[in-house]
Amino acid sequence: MPITNRHEQTILAPIRRVGMGDYLLWGSLLVLMLAGLGAWIWQYIEGLGITGMNRPVYWGVYITNFVFFIGLAHSGTFISAILRVAGQSWRAPLTRAAEAITLFSLPFGAGSILIDMGHPERILNLIFYGRFQSPIMWDVTAVGLYMLSSIVFFYLSLLPDIALCRDRLTDVPNWQKRMYKVLALGWKDSPEQYHRLEKVLDGMAVFMTMLVVTVHTVVSWLFGMTVQPGWHTALIGPFFLLGAILSGTAAVVIALALLRKVYHLEEVLHNGLFNSLRKLLITFILGWLYMMIAEHLTIGYASMHEEMVVLNDKFSGTYSLVFWNMTVLVFFVPLLIFIFKGKNNVGWMVFASVLINIGMWMERYIVIIPTETSPRLFHEMGGGSYLPALPEVLITIACFAGLVFLYALFTRFFPIIPIWETAESLPGHAHNAEPAPVSSTATGD
Amino acid sequence: MPRWGMVIDLDKCFACQSCTAACRMENNTPVAGQDQAEMGRAILWNEVLPFVEGEYPNIVETMIPRPCMHCDNPACIKVCPVQATFKNEEGVVLVDYDRCIGCRLCTVACPYTVRYFNWYQPEWPEALKEHLNPEPEVKPRPKGVVEKCTFCTQRLRKAREEAEAAGRVFNATDYIPACVQTCTGHARYFGDLDDPNSLVSKLAHSPRAFRLFEELGTQPKVYYLKQG
Numbered sequence: 001m002p003i004t005n006r007h008e009q010t011i012l013a014p015i016r017r018v019g020m021g022d023y024l025l026w027g028s029l030l031v032l033m034l035a036g037l038g039a040w041i042w043q044y045i046e047g048l049g050i051t052g053m054n055r056p057v058y059w060g061v062y063i064t065n066f067v068f069f070i071g072l073a074h075s076g077t078f079i080s081a082i083l084r085v086a087g088q089s090w091r092a093p094l095t096r097a098a099e100a101i102t103l104f105s106l107p108f109g110a111g112s113i114l115i116d117m118g119h120p121e122r123i124l125n126l127i128f129y130g131r132f133q134s135p136i137m138w139d140v141t142a143v144g145l146y147m148l149s150s151i152v153f154f155y156l157s158l159l160p161d162i163a164l165c166r167d168r169l170t171d172v173p174n175w176q177k178r179m180y181k182v183l184a185l186g187w188k189d190s191p192e193q194y195h196r197l198e199k200v201l202d203g204m205a206v207f208m209t210m211l212v213v214t215v216h217t218v219v220s221w222l223f224g225m226t227v228q229p230g231w232h233t234a235l236i237g238p239f240f241l242l243g244a245i246l247s248g249t250a251a252v253v254i255a256l257a258l259l260r261k262v263y264h265l266e267e268v269l270h271n272g273l274f275n276s277l278r279k280l281l282i283t284f285i286l287g288w289l290y291m292m293i294a295e296h297l298t299i300g301y302a303s304m305h306e307e308m309v310v311l312n313d314k315f316s317g318t319y320s321l322v323f324w325n326m327t328v329l330v331f332f333v334p335l336l337i338f339i340f341k342g343k344n345n346v347g348w349m350v351f352a353s354v355l356i357n358i359g360m361w362m363e364r365y366i367v368i369i370p371t372e373t374s375p376r377l378f379h380e381m382g383g384g385s386y387l388p389a390l391p392e393v394l395i396t397i398a399c400f401a402g403l404v405f406l407y408a409l410f411t412r413f414f415p416i417i418p419i420w421e422t423a424e425s426l427p428g429h430a431h432n433a434e435p436a437p438v439s440s441t442a443t444g445d
Numbered sequence: 446m447p448r449w450g451m452v453i454d455l456d457k458c459f460a461c462q463s464c465t466a467a468c469r470m471e472n473n474t475p476v477a478g479q480d481q482a483e484m485g486r487a488i489l490w491n492e493v494l495p496f497v498e499g500e501y502p503n504i505v506e507t508m509i510p511r512p513c514m515h516c517d518n519p520a521c522i523k524v525c526p527v528q529a530t531f532k533n534e535e536g537v538v539l540v541d542y543d544r545c546i547g548c549r550l551c552t553v554a555c556p557y558t559v560r561y562f563n564w565y566q567p568e569w570p571e572a573l574k575e576h577l578n579p580e581p582e583v584k585p586r587p588k589g590v591v592e593k594c595t596f597c598t599q600r601l602r603k604a605r606e607e608a609e610a611a612g613r614v615f616n617a618t619d620y621i622p623a624c625v626q627t628c629t630g631h632a633r634y635f636g637d638l639d640d641p642n643s644l645v646s647k648l649a650h651s652p653r654a655f656r657l658f659e660e661l662g663t664q665p666k667v668y669y670l671k672q673g
């Protein structure tokens with residue numbers, strides 16, 4: 001029995017309908033990306049001096065972007081791996097949309113480190129002379145492994161759908177048909193194949209869950225392993241991880257809402273999904289608040305001199321505007337929105353999710369910069385200051401444009417809702433179709 | 446093998462900055478220019494920093510000359526991913542400019558903020574260019590790498606070579622860094638901390654001796670003698 005999914009036509013429709021709007025979007029995103037590339041080449045030729053970085057603020061928005069993009073990437077793994085392990089079957093329609101965020105934000109996270117380096121062409125030194133005593137090596141290893149396994153995980157779960165495109169999309173250009181044929185790796189839709197695929201995905205999901213925890217903890221250790229005030233706390237790992245999952249899940253809400261609107265996927269991406277995400281988000285925001293209070297109360301109560309310099313800078317000094325905006329506007333407001341307005345209202349939820357992501361970027365910034373402006377020897381002398389310069393702004397915009405570009409492109413060539421995972425029947429499987437159709441083993445039972 | 450260390454007597458230092466100037470000439474640190482210096486990008490392996498305690502008008506100001514502390518347990522070395530910064534067998538912390546990838550993790554990790562990054566290709570006005578120190582250890586660094594005080598490692602090599610040429614045994618007192626040689630107030634002492642009879646080792650054990658941020662466990666090899 002072949003795959004039957006009553007939404008198949010709805011899901012495949014975006015692939016058949018590439019229009020003028022798409023070319024315009026891709027074109028303008030490409031322009032932004034090229035501007036960023038230009039800025040990077042300029043920076044490579046001139047030196048990092050063209051950025052706003054200085055001494056003691058040796059790290060600026062590039063490192064902020066690194067942390068942010070890796071955090072965003074946690075969305076996919078959270079939705080598809082952790083929820084798969086937990087047997088949450090409602091996640092099936094969103095898995096691919098979420099995983100695509102993972103896949104397409106990781107390169108910009110990893111790339112940000114490269115952009116930040118004074119000698120990017122010496123990157124291979126990490127292999128020739130790499131030593132595992134350094135948190136940078138932990139990062140390179142963890143992020144590398146994460147990228148690799150995300151690609152494999154994503155590709156494997158895409159395989160049956162590529163084969164479906166190959167078999168059923170007969171009206172697309174020839175090169176596209178050939179692409180599906182090559183990428184499908186001769187997938188035959190046999191029950192045996194599905195059985196094995198699901199087994200592999202289940203196994204990988206456990207591995208990916210562990211990886212997700214490791215990766216963002218290790219990212220935070222870039223800061224936590226130093227003795228600098230504000231960074232040197234054991235909480236920084238869990239705090240970063242929770243922030244990552246929060247911003248990632250919020251990003252999924254934004255992506256889903258856009259997909260649903262632009263590609264008319266209302267039937268598949270029904271309100272129920274958003275309501276489930278809403279509950280998760282409320283939990284994460286509360287968890288985030290808990291960590292926030294635990295962290296700052298511990299520091300403030302003990303009032304060690306150099307820690308207080310950084311803390312005061314955030315609470316009432318140079319960075320107070322960013323700090324309080326971040327907490328109030330971007331966490332309290334979304335929390336209120338989710339609780340009182342969010343239910344069954346996708347518009348409000350998207351608004352709150354956008355706020356969360358702006359807030360999470362600010363949060364990364366506020367963790368990194370104030371500590372740098374007040375290192376021990378400097379705060380005696382008034383401290384340092386930092387403002388991003390034009391190249392940094394251009395490159396940051398380019399990274400975000402790149403993420404959207406890859407995402408938009410992907411959704412026009414591959415089904416963004418997993419057809420096989422939401423199918424009523426699969427070869428060799430009996431299926432229950434309602435309410436959220438999923439394959440029986442994908443529920444993890 | 447000597448374990449090189451420095452002692453700075455804050456009673457004798459009158460913040461004339463000769464050490465800073467001597468260091469620049471000895472080690473070819475580039476001229477940053479006013480705008481870059483204001484951004485905090487000047488490269489000064491040695492600085493004389495003012496520490497102010499108390500509220501105006503009851504303040505006590507201490508001027509603290511600050512080279513690299515050449516920590517025995519250096520925060521910078523731990524974090525370097527490619528071992529571009531390392532401690533040699535004589536306890537001096539050095540940077541391999543050909544290997545450094547410019548990640549700047551060491552610069553944020555050093556609690557003394559003594560590591561400097563080359564934001565641009567280093568530059569000198571023509572007049573200064575002719576007077577650059579020709580020693581290979583201090584040849585101009587490329588942009589994009591980190592640099593810092595080396596206790597004038599080139600001087601150590603030269604002192605050893607001279608001793609060998611003269612056919613005598615190298616003695617720890619044969620070598621001092623440029624800042625120590627120049628110091629107008631004779632506030633700086635340099636030598637082998639492991640030799641109990643050396644002046645530095647005696648001074649380092651004086652009741653006036655302290656080290657910066659001793660509580661961090663970095664074990665600096667630069668000691669200060671308390672003022673007053």
Ligand code: SF4
Binds near residue numbers: 522556663
């Ligand atoms: S003072 Fe800083 S740069 Fe010098 S050895 Fe210590 S940690 Fe390294």
Ligand code: SF4
Binds near residue numbers: 524545546550552
């Ligand atoms: S900037 Fe250079 S010396 Fe410092 S940690 Fe990175 S590679 Fe090592």
